[in-house]
Amino acid sequence: MTTDSAAPTPAHGTPEAPRVAVRGEARLEVDPELARVTVTVAARGTDRRAALDDLTRRNTQIIALIKGYGDAIEKLETGSFSITPELAKHGRGERVRAYHGRVHLTVELTDFTALGELTTRLADHELTRVDGPWWSLRPDSPAHATARRQAVRDAVQRAREYAEALDARLAALVELADLGAESAAGYGMPPAPGSPRARSAYGAAEQTDAPALDLEPQRQRVHAQVNARFIMTPPKLNG
Incomplete structure (x- = not known):
């Protein structure tokens, strides 16, 4: 019994069906979609409970300020929290000199106009430190898909040029391997030297203007x- 099924395309090439292997690449520069800043809220006191109450109050004020920016805030997360005793360096026995409290917050924004105002207002709070911004794209940003499509088109164009140089043409695709599309300034990574950073303040006096x-x-x-x-089709090697 005979069948009409076609013979499988040779994966490694033959003289009648040579194989051409290429790498396609694409490099894009696009505007960021997210900005991330970290906020450290601190408090200090000689009494543990007083330091904790002060830290709670400051943290509540900072969170209310951030949430006041509404849809400009993509994400607000509380990281670590600590209350640490500071021991006196002199004297007999262990004696607590003061208590230090800290809360770390992470804020992501999509509105970069609001970013400058927010970082300044945060840094103007007493015992509040602001670091950043770190710019990034969303993991599902269309820029990644655009780069992948351009890389595929580049691979096809390179292979076609090799085939044409041999007076042949492409006949079939036998493999396409994705090596990944990534942002050089990855999500959550520090900016390159010389890139813009937000004001960093710790122990600044409060201002309103x-x-x-x-x-x-x-x-x-x-x-x-x-x-x-x-x-590709058999090349014509006799010119």
């Missing part, structure tokens, strides 16, 4: 690579 920081978003680099293998 501090101007908003002018922050320039750091462009994000997106890189995609694919390995592709094609079968």
Whole structure:
């Protein structure tokens, strides 16, 4: 009994169906979609309970300030919390000199106009430290898909040029391997030297008229690579 099924395409190539292997690449620069800052709220007192109450009050004020920016806030998370005794260096026995309390918050924003104002207002709070911003793309950003598509088109174009150089043409794709698309300034990573950073303040006096920081978003680099293998028609080697 005979069948009409076609013979499988050779994966490793033959003289009648040579294989061409290429790598396609794409590199894009796009505007960031998120900005992340970290906020450290501190309190200090000679009494443990007083230090804890002060820290709770400051933390509540900071969270209320951040939440007041509404939809500009993508995410607000509380990280670590600590109350640490400071022991006196002199004298007999162990004696607590003071208690230090800290709460760490992480804030992600999508509105970069609000970012400059918020960081300034946060830094103007007493015993409050602000670090950042760190710019990033969303994990599902369309920029990653765009880079992958461009990498595939680049692979096809390279393979076609190799085939045409041999007076042949591409006949079939036998493998496409994704090597990943990633941002060089990855999510949560510190910015490169010289990139904009928000004001960092610790123990600053409170003010109400501090101007908003002018922050320039750091462009994000997106890189995609694919390995592709094609079968091409027999080349014409006799010129």
